[in-house]
Amino acid sequence: xxxxxxxxxxxxxxxxxxxxxxxxxxxxxxxxxxxxxxxxxxxxxxxxxxxxxxxxxxxxxxxxxxxxxxxxxxxxxxxxxxxxxxxxxxxxxxxxxxxxxxxxxxxxxxxxxxxxxxxxxxxxxxxxxxxxxxxxxxxxxxxxxxxxxxxxxxxxxxxxxxxxxxxxxxxxxxxxxxxxxxxxxxxxxxxxxxxxxxxxxxxxxxxxxxxxxxxxxxxxxxxxxxxxxxxxxxxxxxxxxxxxxxxxxxxxxxxxxxxxxxxxxxxxxxxxxxxxxxxxxxxxxxxxxxxxxxxxxxxxxxxxxxxxxxxxxxxxxxxxxxxxxxxxxxxxxxxxxxxxxxxxxxxxxxxxxxxxxxxxxxxxxxxxxxxxxxxxxxxxxxxxxxxxxxxxxxxxxxxxxxxxxxxxxxxxxxxxxxxxxxxxxxxxxxxxxxxxxxxxxxxxxxxxxxxxxx
Amino acid sequence: xxxxxxxxxxxxxxxxxxxxxxxxxxxxxxxxxxxxxxxxxxxxxxxxxxxxxxxxxxxxxxxxxxxxxxxxxxxxxxxxxxxxxxxxxxxxxxxxxxxxxxxxxxxxxxxxxxxxxxxxxxxxxxxxxxxxxxxxxxxxxxxxxxxxxxxxxxxxxxxxxxxxxxxxxxxxxxxxxxxxxxxxxxxxxxxxxxxxxxxxxxxxxxxxxxxxxxxxxxxxxxxxxxxxx
Numbered sequence: 004x005x006x007x008x009x010x011x012x013x014x015x016x017x018x019x020x021x022x023x024x025x026x027x028x029x030x031x032x033x034x035x036x037x038x039x040x041x042x043x044x045x046x047x048x049x050x051x052x053x054x055x056x057x058x059x060x061x062x063x064x065x066x067x068x069x070x071x072x073x074x075x076x077x078x079x080x081x082x083x084x085x086x087x088x089x090x091x092x093x094x095x096x097x098x099x100x101x102x103x104x105x106x107x108x109x110x111x112x113x114x115x116x117x118x119x120x121x122x123x124x125x126x127x128x129x130x131x132x133x134x135x136x137x138x139x140x141x142x143x144x145x146x147x148x149x150x151x152x153x154x155x156x157x158x159x160x161x162x163x164x165x166x167x168x169x170x171x172x173x174x175x176x177x178x179x180x181x182x183x184x185x186x187x188x189x190x191x192x193x194x195x196x197x198x199x200x201x202x203x204x205x206x207x208x209x210x211x212x213x214x215x216x217x218x219x220x221x222x223x224x225x226x227x228x229x230x231x232x233x234x235x236x237x238x239x240x241x242x243x244x245x246x247x248x249x250x251x252x253x254x255x256x257x258x259x260x261x262x263x264x265x266x267x268x269x270x271x272x273x274x275x276x277x278x279x280x281x282x283x284x285x286x287x288x289x290x291x292x293x294x295x296x297x298x299x300x301x302x303x304x305x306x307x308x309x310x311x312x313x314x315x316x317x318x319x320x321x322x323x324x325x326x327x328x329x330x331x332x333x334x335x336x337x338x339x340x341x342x343x344x345x346x347x348x349x350x351x352x353x354x355x356x357x358x359x360x361x362x363x364x365x366x367x368x369x370x371x372x373x374x375x376x377x378x379x380x381x382x383x384x385x386x387x388x389x390x391x392x393x394x395x396x397x398x399x400x401x402x403x404x405x406x407x408x409x410x411x412x413x414x415x416x417x418x419x420x421x422x423x424x425x426x427x428x429x430x431x432x433x434x435x436x437x438x439x440x441x442x443x444x445x446x447x448x449x450x451x452x453x454x455x456x457x
Numbered sequence: 458x459x460x461x462x463x464x465x466x467x468x469x470x471x472x473x474x475x476x477x478x479x480x481x482x483x484x485x486x487x488x489x490x491x492x493x494x495x496x497x498x499x500x501x502x503x504x505x506x507x508x509x510x511x512x513x514x515x516x517x518x519x520x521x522x523x524x525x526x527x528x529x530x531x532x533x534x535x536x537x538x539x540x541x542x543x544x545x546x547x548x549x550x551x552x553x554x555x556x557x558x559x560x561x562x563x564x565x566x567x568x569x570x571x572x573x574x575x576x577x578x579x580x581x582x583x584x585x586x587x588x589x590x591x592x593x594x595x596x597x598x599x600x601x602x603x604x605x606x607x608x609x610x611x612x613x614x615x616x617x618x619x620x621x622x623x624x625x626x627x628x629x630x631x632x633x634x635x636x637x638x639x640x641x642x643x644x645x646x647x648x649x650x651x652x653x654x655x656x657x658x659x660x661x662x663x664x665x666x667x668x669x670x671x672x673x674x675x676x677x678x679x680x681x682x683x684x685x686x
Contacts, residue, residue: 247539247560247561248469248471248472248560249471250560250561251469251472251537251560251561251562252469252471252472252474252475253561254561254562254563254564255472255475255476255479255561255562255564256471256475256478258479258563258564258565259475259478259479259482259564261564262479262482262564262565264483265479265482265483266481266482266483266484267478267482271478271481271482274474274478275474275475275478278471278474278475281471282471
């Protein structure tokens with residue numbers, strides 16, 4: 004509001020009081036009517052502050068003297084009691100305006116503090132919502148700008164407040180530690196009182212929030228560690244048998260080959276070399292299984308999905324397997340899937356190896372592909388002994404072994420399940436004992452009109 | 458050539474194959490079995506002179522197979538065990554197995570253990586046992602080291618006698634306690650450790666690094682000829 008407007012409003016208020024004084028003139032002694040001017044003086048004090056109110060009081064005295072006190076229409080005063088009345092009025096006017104202005108200032112401050120308290124409560128609720136602190140800072144800075152009455156504000160966490168171009172830095176300090184810096188645009192000066200009150204409180208909230216974030220991060224790390232400990236225990240258990248057996252076979256074979264006191268035929272030597280070969284491959288497979296398993300358990304194998312046809316994945320998987328001549332597969336038309344090819348190939352080849360292992364040496368293993376509205380389903384069907392109902396789920400447990408077959412660490416199906424789930428696919432077993440087992444892998448089909456490179 | 462018959466029991470086909478070739482190469486006749494039932498059947502059909510037995514079999518505990526065999530044959534039994542199967546190994550030794558090697562084992566080690574075990578069975582009980590510089594006159598309870606007479610308490614003498622009569626063989630804590638203190642005597646193993654330590658002070662040139670009386674950690678003790686290892 005410009006000064007001219009304020010002066011005009013003040014003058015209007017004095018004029019209104021004058022009008023009222025004229026109206027009340029028949030009812031009261033003239034000199035007492037000066038009291039009416041307390042109202043405009045108080046109003047001006049509340050609206051525009053003490054300096055305007057003092058001006059209004061002085062103006063009121065002059066106007067009243069001019070219009071109501073004899074000699075009329077002159078600024079001189081004849082009766083001495085009128086001097087006293089005007090003096091008392093002027094003093095009262097000034098004191099009242101000071102009191103009124105102070106009351107108003109208090110009201111304004113109280114309202115501002117209430118707004119600040121409300122905002123702090125809002126911010127603390129917002130901080131508890133569980134999003135990361137980094138994401139929440141933008142909103143908090145915007146609200147802080149409103150309460151500080153500045154155009155723009157930005158919050159940067161960290162102890163060191165780096166200077167920024169065209170930005171005024173205000174450190175956010177809780178206790179004796181700087182949690183971050185609030186940058187405001189350099190043209191608008193934030194209210195000093197508000198800044199002093201609000202920023203430390205905001206800094207405390209941010210400190211608590213960042214502490215909470217650090218703790219939950221640590222809890223997550225501890226949980227990850229605990230899980231990887233469980234995996235380590237399982238791995239150690241596996242090592243006890245599954246690594247030692249091949250090592251023992253290899254050590255026996257090499258020890259025998261190198262021992263010059265033993266009598267060995269050419270056929271013996273060939274057999275021992277074959278043993279070393281077989282067991283070395285078994286060790287290699289076991290080690291890569293253990294690695295995959297621990298990576299899966301630790302969540303360290305994020306899939307890299309791309310668009311593939313199921314046929315490609317199956318052919319690739321068949322190529323990875325020993326005994327591929329026993330696998331029967333006829334490709335069919337099916338929608339593409341969006342998966343990590345290496346991981347899903349691994350799933351399928353593990354299913355194939357499992358099926359081959361539990362079938363008699365000449366029995367075929369069939370791969371069938373069907374399509375539903377939402378999924379492409381790959382089934383690996385064997386004609387082995389099958390699985391009892393109680394084991395249909397347990398076969399996917401790490402280190403679980405069906406029957407007393409000594410080979411394999413019981414990791415293949417667990418890894419298959421892990422990779423399948425990581426790719427949003429389902430993997431399950433179905434079987435009727437004596438009729439072989441079927442493993443189903445359901446991959447989400449990509450039905451949207453996607454261009455597939457021919 | 459017809460050597461001594463060795464029964465090899467292990468469920469890992471490649472280990473079985475390697476052991477068979479190794480033992481045949483060393484001049485033994487080899488019979489193999491992949492599980493406990495098969496092992497007992499083959500042992501009964503063709504009694505072996507020695508048995509190499511995997512401690513963990515798909516259908517049975519090696520301990521039970523060892524006990525079953527020991528009930529009718531004196532043929533030495535050598536266990537194939539793993540580090541973490543300590544408890545089971547001691548149980549099998551208590552049940553009558555003679556010795557063990559830990560997987561993966563050296564070929565020479567296994568062949569040496571097998572030879573020693575077969576030799577022990579061939580040895581008749583002797584009134585005087587000589588091991589390097591140690592001379593034990595069992596009948597007269599007289600022990601000499603380098604010709605010098607040693608003063609042993611009765612328990613120390615019995616302990617040395619039992620170990621010497623089973624020279625080279627691993628004797629479990631329980632076996633030693635039973636042989637020296639008697640089956641009714643429930644002595645704790647740490648008594649045994651104390652007696653062994655006393656005995657070592659008398660017979661070992663350097664008790665800190667024993668050469669005669671060796672400790673098999675967690676299993677038992679063995680008296681060996683330091684000049685013939």
